[in-house]
Amino acid sequence: MTMHERPQAAELSTGFVTSDDGTQIAYNTIGNGPGIVLLHGSMETARSHMTMAEELADAFTVHLPDRRGRGQSGPYGDGYSVRKEVEDLDAVLRETGAHYVFGVSAGGVAVLQAARVLPAIHKAAVYEPALLLEDIPQLTGWIDRFDREMAEGKMAAALVxxxxxxxxxxxxxxxxxRGLLTWLTGLLTKSEDKNAKPGDATMRTLAPTLHYEGVLLAEMADTLDSFADIQAEILLLGGSKGLPFLKPALSGLEKTIPNVERIEFPGLDHGASGDVSKQNPAARPEVVAAELRRFFTSAA
Structure with missing residues (x-):
């Protein structure tokens, strides 16, 4: 637990903004104070970081967008790339007046790219951004098989x-x-579907978004040097039990970004910043939120 009390019955509102290509981006807002945008990662929606938002809502106005293709936001559309993610974030920043941003995994690499080109971002924190120092075939070459299995209606196999x-x-x-993994994944998705409430984001509804996360990962691979021109203050976060293939990027970014700080949380994994759930039982969003509070309240 943190030393800060969460607001009781804090009011959550929903807003909409139009991105440059006409796509509608939805975002939830809670709290009062300087604005922070929390950009979720893969297999998540705006509702995946509500605990963190509530932890920060006493001191900040927290905005939680649905990245395009999920939740209440519009579809990916044609020509998806990191540029679309940056344009969507820019639209939310312009609408809300926020200058602070936090991003997780795929959302984290989008935040880093945005910090290069959007002057509105004064400070940004990222948790294990999905950045590869080189294009590793195993990590980017699965998309064709995934697409084929999804097209054939084999969602569990595609998730595996x-x-x-x-x-x-x-x-x-x-x-x-692989057959056993597919069977077990199928059982898990059926159980989740059975217990899901209307509007819940499930593995079944989010599975199609993985194609685009793979596209983003491949596009941003081997772009480390480009982040040397970031002018904003950057906080790099990760867990000692996080994804091993993302740790080299954190070390590389620490050496590349001019104004940077890095923190590793002992015992935390890749999903630490998200809400606790059956799929994410080891989450500790209050621990990550405490560092965000410190970073975003400290003097420049």
Whole structure:
């Protein structure tokens, strides 16, 4: 627990803004104070970081967008790239007047790119941004098989393909038969579907978004040097139990970005900043929120 009390019955409002290509981006808002935009990661929506938002809402106005293609936001459209993510974030920043941003995983690499080109961003924090120092075939070459399995209606198999490709599961996954993994994943999705409430973001509804996360990962691979021109203050965050293939990027970014600070949380994993759930039981959003509070309230 933090020393800060969460607001009781804090009011959550929903707003909409139009991105440059006409796509509608939805965002939730809670709290009072300087604005912070929280940009979620893969297989998440705006509602995935509500605990963190509530932890910060006594001192900040927290805005939680649905990245395009999920939640209440519009579809990906044609020509998806990191530029679309930056334009969507820019639209939210212009609408809300916020100058602080936090991004997770794929959302984190979008935030770093935005920090290069958007003067409105004064400070940005990222948790294990999905940045590869080089284009590693195993980590970016799974998209074709994923797309084929999704097109054939084999969603569980496609989810396994993405998890194996991105090394998201425990090491035992690499020695388990793919058929068994697919069966177990199918059982999990059916159970989740059965217990889901109307409007809930489930693995089934979010599975199609993984294609675009793969596109983003491949596009941003081997772009480390470009972040040397970031003028904003940057806080790099990660967990000691985070994704091993993302740690080299954190070290590289620490050496590349001019005004940077890095913190590693002992014992925390890649999903630490999100809400606690059956899929994310080890989350500790209050711990990450405490560092965000310190960073975003400290003098420049």
């Amino acid at each position: 393909t993405s998890m194996l490709g991105l090394r998201l599961g425990p090491p035992i996954m690499n020695i388990m038969p």
